[in-house]
Amino acid sequence: MSIEKVVIVGSGQAGVECAAALRHNGFAGSVIVLGDEPDLPYQRPPLSKEFLKSPTDSSLPLKGEAFYGQHAIDLRLGVVAERIERDARQLLLAGGERLAYDHLVLATGARNRFPPVKGLDPCGVMELRTLAHARAMTARLDRLRHVTIIGGGFIGLEVAALLRQRDIAVDVLEAADRLMGRVLSPLMSDAFVPIHEQMGTRLRLATVATEVAGRSVVLSDGETLDTDAVVVAAGVVPNSELAAEAGLDVANGVVVNDRLLTSDPSISAIGDCAAHPNPWGIGTIRLESVQNAVDQGKCVAARLTGNDQSYDALPWFWSHQGAAKLQIAGLAMGMDDAVMRGDPSTGKFSVFVYRKGRLIAVESVSSPADHMVARRVLAARQSIPKEIAVDLSVDLKTLVPKPAA
Structure with a gap:
């Protein structure tokens, strides 16, 4: 029809x-x-980035x-x-x-997904998914001295970085044994630990909240946090x-x-x-x-409109966490190896992720040139050998496939 x-x-x-x-x-x-x-x-991405810094709706539509x-x-x-x-x-x-x-x-x-935590009332915590959530959070920021964030993914860590810029104490609870584990290689997850610790964020890996009671958050390791607010950033449900x-x-x-x-x-x-x-x-x-x-x-x-084709666009993502600008090209699913290009201590580096010897993703921090090369190489179904990826003397731009004549 x-x-x-x-x-x-x-x-x-x-x-x-x-x-x-x-x-x-x-x-x-x-x-x-x-x-x-x-x-x-x-736009939703600015809600956990620019909007919390300077709340205005004018740049969001x-x-x-x-x-x-x-x-x-x-x-x-x-x-x-x-x-x-x-x-x-x-x-x-x-x-x-x-x-x-x-x-x-x-x-x-x-x-947003709400984990099964005793006393965790969706009406009594903060979350960040909609503009209404962002407005409610910004309205409370001036009254907060300590915030507990449930979830060490993109949103939880972006919010943590912004709260630390306002000198609000932050504890991040992450159930897994590493940060952003659903989307990042272990190498990059590990690199973000000192980034957040240097901001003053207390990271509690392999730790969950077992109960929320008023201003108290009971942790799985037996400790209790005294907190002004709880932010739930534990993933989403479709x-x-x-x-x-x-x-x-x-x-x-x-x-x-x-x-x-x-x-x-x-x-x-x-x-x-x-x-x-x-x-x-x-x-x-x-x-x-x-x-x-x-x-x-x-x-x-x-x-x-008559142009039937399969969906095969290269996935890419980004996250701003303090001074660290994370960009990802490709998907690290099924990875079996990864190598580091650059030195994390400089604040500018990339992780090249492989499956069976073939490049499947590149995760870059404050390295936009690496990210753009990765997007073009991956989109062309090409790879970069590990020994080339780690060699800083190699200009990666020379590896970008030339467009067809």
Whole structure:
């Protein structure tokens, strides 16, 4: 059937990018974007970076408000989708409205995961996922002297670095035996320990909170912390309930094929909620990054406008933790070796990550040139031998594949 009406559930980076790409590709039908938050669609990464330093909403919007009207994108904010009626190709909204679609795009994102800790009340702790969360956190900063952060991933460590800049004491609790273990090589995880310790952050690895009671946080090692606030940054859970209730395949996200189609050919899923086969990883994975959201939005828009192709964009990420600017190209999944280029004590270095002798990822700190070389080499399906990667006398830019004539 011809597609004349596309409904996108989710007004984050993936959903907005899909809508914009549809118009860019010449789609002339109806495009409706539903967002459950009241704010104009905004960037999430700055919430744990620039926003906490200097809270202002002006630099956050993904697009200016006029963009949506100029491109005939029907943006509906503060709207919750309650049920998908697949046989009728309709979406039931809170309040009873039924919205028909020819193709439905699920860009429902994810929410923070709350670990099973006795006394941990979601209403009584701070978290950082939405603009509302960021506003609530910034409103409390001046009254805080000590903060306990549950989770030593990107968000937890970014917040820790910003709190230390305000001379707020911080304890970071990480259940694993290393920082950012889900995404980084052990070499890079180890390199970030002194970075945060030099900021004055107390890192407690292989440690969890067992109970939160008022201003007290009881730890698994028996110690009790006296704290002004608890920040939960223990990963996220994909918002896949809408898909599951509609009978779509769900497993750590909405399961899609290499075209980002769900088990229903009239429904796609993109962004943080989509579990997809990724040629850069192993098996079906779910990525939480701006790059993935943008590129998946564009991939679905291309398919709906006649350019059907598999999703194979190179993953890349970034994180700002104090003076350390971390950039990652590729995925370290299944790695069996890694080598260091440069000296971590200088604050500028990279880790080259390998699987069976082949380069699969490069993690760089304050080394943008290494990162850009890595992205181009990996995207070209090329590799860099370990002995070359560690040799500082070699200009890595000379290894970048030349574009085809």
